[in-house]
Amino acid sequence: VPHGLAVRFQLPPRDGRRVHTDLVTHSTPTFPTRTGEEFLELLTAIGASSSSTESPNPVEKFLSSHPAAHYHVTNPPPETGSYATDTFYGVNAFHLVAEDGKSTAIRYRIIPSSSPTTLSAEELKAKPDNFLRTELESRIGAGPLVFSLVAQIAASGDPTDDATSLWPEDRDIVELGKIELDTLLDEEEGGKEQKRVIFDPIPRIEGVEASDDPLLEMRAAVYLISGRERREA
Numbered sequence: 001v002p003h004g005l006a007v008r009f010q011l012p013p014r015d016g017r018r019v020h021t022d023l024v025t026h027s028t029p030t031f032p033t034r035t036g037e038e039f040l041e042l043l044t045a046i047g048a049s050s051s052s053t054e055s056p057n058p059v060e061k062f063l064s065s066h067p068a069a070h071y072h073v074t075n076p077p078p079e080t081g082s083y084a085t086d087t088f089y090g091v092n093a094f095h096l097v098a099e100d101g102k103s104t105a106i107r108y109r110i111i112p113s114s115s116p117t118t119l120s121a122e123e124l125k126a127k128p129d130n131f132l133r134t135e136l137e138s139r140i141g142a143g144p145l146v147f148s149l150v151a152q153i154a155a156s157g158d159p160t161d162d163a164t165s166l167w168p169e170d171r172d173i174v175e176l177g178k179i180e181l182d183t184l185l186d187e188e189e190g191g192k193e194q195k196r197v198i199f200d201p202i203p204r205i206e207g208v209e210a211s212d213d214p215l216l217e218m219r220a221a222v223y224l225i226s227g228r229e230r231r232e233a
């Protein structure tokens with residue numbers, strides 16, 4: 001099962017207003033569809049399919065006609081058994097804009113310092129439902145978790161509008177900084193924060209701009225709707 005990691009950077013206030021920007025990442029390097037409309041089609045197909053549905057069922061038909069989605073579904077990340085050993089990918093592209101106006105297209109990654117481990121299907125099945133949290137508590141109890149925040153630099157011709165497309169692994173990787181996790185909220189406080197925080201995949205700060213990826217506006221809108229519903233629940 002893919003995991004996710006979102007990070008909020010609290011920046012100095014401006015004109016008396018709080019300023020922040022977010023990174024939203026996944027343990028999969030791609031997204032199954034290029035557009036929000038296609039993603040809705042996929043979700044609709046999944047909802048209309050079951051083990052009792054005649055084959056090819058709606059989701060099988062969708063995957064057969066959408067190679068990128070088929071690749072995404074049939075190439076899941078290995079189950080590491082720990083949030084601390086996952087590599088997290090920002091599947092959308094962004095532009096870092098220098099003071100002279102030069103723009104560099106990048107994709108973010110968050111890379112763990114802990115050595116990766118993998119679980120077999122049998123080992124995963126034997127784990128309790130909350131083992132990821134328990135494992136994380138144990139790790140943080142022994143010391144902070146450290147991740148490297150890096151940027152993969154696009155070359156000329158690399159698509160910035162298609163989250164289903166991988167950039168070649170020989171592209172330059174530049175380290176931007178370190179992320180340390182040294183505290184874990186208890187489940188009650190964590191639940192309150194999950195209801196309060198609405199992450200935004202669009203930077204909305206000077207020097208970092210959204211690319212032409214059509215998923216960004218869709219994701220921002222859906223996250224806002226979801227966040228408002230959580231707050232009202």
